[in-house]
Amino acid sequence: MTAPHPFSFDIGSLLSVARHAGQEILRVYHTTFEVRLKADLTPLTKADESSNAIILAGLSDLTPDIPVLSEETQHAPYEERMEWETMWLVDPLDGTKEFVKKNGEFAVCIGLIENGRPVLGVIYVPIYDALYYGGAQLGAFVSTGGGPLVPIEAARHRPQGPLVALKSRSHPDERLIDFMKPYSPIQWVTAGSAYKFCLLASADAHVYPRLNKTYEWDTAAGHALLEGAGAIMTDLEGKPFLYNKPNLENGPFIAKAPIFPDVFP
Known part of the structure; x- marks a missing residue:
């Protein structure tokens, strides 16, 4: 169950989209996959593309009126974007270099922006099956292994050590x-x-x-x-x-x- 929130869409459904995309990434991770280079010489794999497709389809269903800017799609020019009061910012596979190295340190990232400020963020770390979400009006939570959402908070006390x-x-x-x-x-x-x-x-x-x-x-x-x-x-x-x-x-x-x-x- 998710906490009350000010958005018109169901956060639980958004979390499911992120997890679905991450599970597809993990499926590709355990195969022999091709690594291509984009124009900026950064790596691209089938996992990036499949995750992107899942997220774009999911966001289109959840919020058809909110535009999406994803790393893996052509970016709208600023003359168009400057009219967007609300938008999604998506990295369907953040850490593709780590994915290629197979060290597990990669994630699905979906952020909601309103008037230039981030108001909701979802991060799914497939290798740990750890799903995080939060925002200034929401608090922050993590679900591990498909379990219940547990509140988290940043450190409130200085450590005795470094x-x-x-x-x-x-x-x-x-x-x-x-x-x-x-x-x-x-x-x-x-x-x-x-x-x-x-x-x-x-x-x-x-x-x-x-x-x-x-x-x-x-x-x-x-x-x-x-x-x-x-x-x-x-x-x-x-x-x-x-x-x-x-x-x-x-x-x-x-x-x-x-x-x-x-x-x-």
């Missing part, structure tokens, strides 16, 4: 060491895809700084999940991190548990 900071597995950035040096001691945890947002939302980590490139579909669902869990995500100046920009590439960001009232900035 702060746990997250960094990308496939996109390492040595600048992070200097960036976090004022807050030592730091225990770095490396993880792939939007799974990092799930770790932060579940209080398994305390901060996720990102200086190198991401795109809006990489962060929308995780950003909403974090807000539901009581965490914060801003640009490096503490300003709101917005979506449906003319350029869909994100700038640097910092995602942090609420134990950092005096940090960044």
